[in-house]
Amino acid sequence: MRNKLTTPPILAIILIVFLTFLVSGCITNGSTDDQVKTITVTDMEGRSVTLKYPVERFVLMDSTCTAEFSSVYGEGFDSKIVGWDNYLRENSGDMYEKYVEKFPTMAEIPDVGSLDDNTFNAEKVIALNPDVVIMPNWEFMWNGEATKEALARMDQAGIPVVFLDFYMEPLENSTKSIQLLGKITGKEQRAQDIVDYYEEKVNSVYSRLEKIQGKKPTVYVECAYNGPDTYGISYGDVAWGDIVKKAGGDNIAEPVLLNKSKALSAEYLVNQSPDIIILTGRNWSTPGSLKMGYTFTSNVTKSTMTPFVNRPGWDTINAVENRKVYGIYHGYCSDVFNFVALETFAKWFYPEEFKDVDPVDTLKEYHRKFMPIDYSGTLVYRYY
Template sequence: MLSILGNANEDGTIDMKDVEYTESIILGSGNPTRFADATGDNSIDMLDVTKTELISLGKAKELTLVDGVGRQVNVALPVKNIIPTDYRTTETLLALGTGDMIVGVDRAFHERMDEFGLLDLPEVAVHGKSVDYEMVLTLKPDIVLLPLSQAENAEDIAKNLPNTAVVSMGLSSQKTIDSDLTTMGFVLGKEKEANELISWMQRYEDLVSEQTRDLKSDDMPTFYYEYMSGGDENWWVITPEDPSAGKVAEGAGGHNIAAGLAGTSVEVDPEWIIVKNPDFMFADLMKGFDSGPGKTEEDMENLLAKVLSGRPGFERVNAVKNNNVYLVDRDVIGGPRWVIGRIYFAKCMHPELFEDINPEEIHKEYLKKFHNLEVSGTWVYPLPE
């Protein structure tokens, strides 16, 4: 969905068809839609026809988008400078070819994703929090992007950043990335790049669906997806309701033992996991516990031993007994790489269905195609056979 006022017919762009549809609403033959009110004045009239036409011709001086939490935000055009305050959002924007538009990043981007460059840019936030207002105002961005996790602070942040569009978007979440890419691609003048990235993700999403479509419920193993493994919080489970990691694991041909639990990540008793006896375990490496770029399989083997240590009774769990415990770096779960994570999940649980599909090569394809990068490292361990 293109979440921009003026998208009257609610397709993937704003063109003369939207102008015609807005006219039909005014004449009474068309049904009013959420985005037909291009001027945002709660009335659909000829002013909206004019505004929609200007947007479609690339002559509008501003437009109004509806962000991920329903806020209407006016954006001055053309957009020249942007600041993403979340590192996974930054990766997604870079995949659209916006490197020359980004003028500031969050600290986590430099700490977690230095392979993507932008090392000389100032740090203006910490994961969407602690925004350095003085620095942001000095950089004069047209848009400041917040992750959905900081949406509740959007209005307060906006008050401190006059003349700046503060937008909350889920560009790192599997659940929302397609629609948000469509919207931001249009706003940033990167429609072609956004459509190409969405098509690339769709191709591999369809591949997993095709390979697993004939699986019956009894053919699907159970799995335990642990939240933030390797730290002190050893007993948190990711549920299917999680909009990022949880949604990625769904559709990979398995049953999440946390299905039905309320919340996105839930603290559980270790005995509960032992009783559930999952066939597979996926350990979430969110904070960079020595995985990813530059890490060897030996590094990950040592990390796996650490993750499994201090778990009395786990030796009785099928996943452990059958060596079906996998470390999964969150970088191949969030942003455009979510589909790579799904392929890993699917191949781990159904190697016979994905015998000729190599998720490592697909990861390399993504990095080269959308970032012109060749990066060695280990993001999943052990690699599925």
């Protein structure tokens, strides 16, 4: 007589094994800790960092990195930033205004303080429970001890920190930093699209420069933050100085500053009499600073640049005599837009060879392709 249990013995065994695994937790759903994935990356300080993959909760300790983060992440980026410093709001208020206008909830992102002014609040960061804290590696140059202390606090709390670099070696490390963002967010194809666009523009500049012979123009770059009465920092072989060199210019600050950033004296500048002067502007609150950005017209930029051009002794400088004084948005030395700075500098240095190049068109195209906010305002400017 056949047993009333008609399930074949082998199927019964499989069923028992399956139920055993289910009860023991070997088969899980997406909400269990057992299925949390991790990824190990090398950041732009050469540190090996293991973190959750893909990262969902970010603290940006250089909130101007919002431009890169939003470009890479795409739709929904604003909900992933759970905390940031005050740098975007305080120093790039024009860009902050554009983002908040389109994404109002960004105005509610908690401010965790800044390493620059010793207001960084480690406890607040920890309470936000981020998956990662993003830091720029230029913090080690400007705020070394505070950065080391913050890093130690995050390590102690088990919060990974990833360093990016769009400043120290901008034209070498920007694409690597974009790809790193793509890797940890799971947006690698989007990041690669940005890198491909970036490299196409950069390589086009380099290929033209290779064909140019003769003496390089001498160049002076100044951060016009302080107003005309006090000379702002210039740049050795770093940030703007690196871009000047890559664009085929001879940076007058490099022999003095090497790889540092520091103000040059008025006497040195006048004696050097550079062929080209570039002043960098932003939405700074300091009186007399050069105003440039998403919310400024060219008339405002010109009116705030004039007092710089009228400084004592500047009328004897070659750049002023030959009407080669320019302005550029300061953020472009520390973000992905440095490729536009390269293109712009090359055009200013060698106008005939780059006469068909329009950096403003490049900016507009990049915004259309990758940015969640529209291009507007004055980001590149010729004074004369």
